[in-house]
Amino acid sequence: MNEKINELAMQSGLIHEHMSVGERNDTLRKFEKFAESIIQKCASIVAEQSAYKPEYRIRKYFGVEE
Incomplete structure (x- = not known):
């Protein structure tokens, strides 16, 4: 399990201490697969046009405002 992804799952409230093991x-496992999909998409957006504001393109793709 990727520790950074685990931390995000806990911070988002997706997992909590009252859950069974x-x-x-x-x-x-499901969240890690989901997060890896997002990371792959972000990496492909950056690779397409790495010189032109990749943060803007990523936010636009996912519909996230600043």
Whole structure:
């Protein structure tokens, strides 16, 4: 399990201390796969046009405002 992704899952409230170990592990596996998909998409956006404001293009793609 990627520790940074685990931290994000906890910070977002996706996992919490009242979950069973099995439920927590299952949720973390799914979240890790989801996070890796986002990271891959961000990397491909940056690679397409790395010189032109990649942060703007990533936010625009995901519909996230500053």
